[in-house]
Amino acid sequence: MNQTNAVAQEVPYIPSLFDRTRTQTTKLVAPLLPEDMMLQSMEDASPAKWHLAHTTWFFEEFILKPFLPGYASPDDRFAFLFNSYYVTAGPRHARDRRGLVSRPDNADVRAYREHVDGAMAELIALERDNTPEILDLIELGCHHEMQHQELLVTDLLHGLSFNPLLPVYREPEPMPVTTEVPLTWSRHDGGVIEIGHDGNGFAYDCEGPRHKVYVYPFAIADRPVTNRDWITFMDAGGYSDPRHWLMEGFAVATKEGWTHPLYWWQQDDEWWTFTLRGSQPVALDAPVVHVSYYEADAFARWAGARLPTEAEHEHAFAHHPIRGNFLNDGTMRPMPGSGVWGDVWEWTASPFTPYPGFKAPEGTLGEYNGKFMVNQMVMRGGSCATAQEQMRSSYRTFFYPHQRWQMMGLRLAKNT
Structure with a gap:
């Protein structure tokens, strides 16, 4: 996160970045079954459902609660379930047990994302005069979510690798025929x-x-x-x-x-x-x-x-x-x-x-x-x-x- 980056981009950049980032995460989980969304194969990895919820909690915790007047979370318990390692933000659910949180279910998590996305749209509409602190935090939240997009797919790969059926996330495509590239x-x-x-x-x-x-x-x-x-x-x-x-x-x-x-x-x-x-x-x-x-x-x-x-x-x-x-x-x-x-x-x-x-x-x-x-x-x-x-x-x-x-x-x- 760049604390020196006041407002480097024009105002329209922020809502566009927010929409693109949130949409990309939704696309990544679109092929997954509810059972896929719960996979946690080791402590270093997290379920896809948790990634969806945690990235949403980040916007809620660091932007909506402090800056949107009257904002209310749909469930205050989500702060405990979906905090990752922010000790000063409060207590957290054990990292190695995220895959055991079957409820809230996928529908609840998606409703949580929609609730926060709606509140973020309201906040962005209120901030047309550009509060640098808020715009920088939204930008940080988007890049934070991009990091979790990467973790989501690599965590999923690790989880699927334990299935003897070796399931496919994306349809196979043959690799191009290549010749060795000399090391220069x-x-x-x-x-x-x-x-x-x-x-x-x-x-x-x-x-x-x-x-x-x-x-x-x-x-x-x-x-x-x-x-x-x-x-x-x-x-x-x-x-x-x-x-x-x-x-x-x-x-x-x-x-x-x-x-x-x-x-x-x-x-x-x-x-x-x-x-x-x-x-x-x-x-x-x-x-x-x-x-x-x-x-x-x-x-x-x-x-x-x-x-x-x-x-x-x-x-x-x-x-x-x-x-x-x-x-x-x-x-x-x-x-x-x-x-x-x-x-x-x-x-x-x-x-x-x-x-x-x-x-x-x-x-x-x-x-x-x-x-x-x-x-x-x-x-x-x-x-x-x-x-x-x-x-x-x-x-x-x-x-x-x-x-x-x-x-x-x-x-x-x-x-x-």
């Missing part, structure tokens, strides 16, 4: 560079302040690591050779029995994977996906390279147009022929820590990012589950190094 490198001089959001347009608080960083001369790969590359690593015994692994990573991989990316299995000497379009043969020239930081780091060491820092990634690609395979394209899987943006989030070697001069915003929304700045690693680039409207070169997301269920891949770097 772009070289960059060292020196003092600037990274972080420049203050133009929306950004989350953790993307700033913009600041100077020194980087040594480096080269970065022109494409992500592919499934073809990864199979070579597997065939070379990469998962069983501790020389390539961080000690903690090798311990986790051994304990969890990792021998391949999440959702992979071998059938008749061919690797298959489960996707939101059902089970499909692994596309050799698509970016590898669903690998942890530990696996990505091990691959990079095995390949005689390393993971880029987030400063290197941002510096290398700051001027590349934001075009790629995103959620809006509807592919729901990484595609061959990838460039810079989309397809898979790329692990970096950088821990998620505050930039110099970072200060969390005052109030409950100060909990949005700042309190997670420990023990997690930064990812860059966006994925096939990321809304394109959310992407910019300074966007940094973050996950724990053992996690794999997001659209997680990697790109190599090396010293020069």
